Every structure is written in structure tokens, then in C-alpha cells.
Amino acid sequence: MDEMYKGEEDYFYSLIHKGMNVVHKDDAIAIFKEENLQKEQIFIAYFEKENDKWKWRQTR
Numbered sequence: 001m002d003e004m005y006k007g008e009e010d011y012f013y014s015l016i017h018k019g020m021n022v023v024h025k026d027d028a029i030a031i032f033k034e035e036n037l038q039k040e041q042i043f044i045a046y047f048e049k050e051n052d053k054w055k056w057r058q059t060r
Contacts, residue, residue: 016042028054 017031026049046058
């Protein structure tokens, strides 16, 4: 997530909650707040660990 808006201005995000092993072993969720030019938004991101690396699978 640190690289999401590298080089962009007026984009800020903060982690609200994280959970590990939510659906199955080696998965995770992150709930974060993003502030951008339009408004403040809340997102949930789903991750899975594959070959010892975290893969960002989906965001809502």
C-alpha cells in the first residue's frame, strides 16, 4: 500500500483495521480510508499470500 500513490499529490490514506487468516490460512483484509480530491472514501482490500509474497486480489 505504500506505493499506491507514490508521486501523487492530494492523496492520503490511513489503515483503519487489518485481519489475518480471515477466509483461509495465508489471506488478509485491510480496511483503509482514502482522502483524495473528490472526497473521503472507505475501502476494503483482500490479499492472499502466494510464493511468500502478498498479492492484492480485490478492493471494494
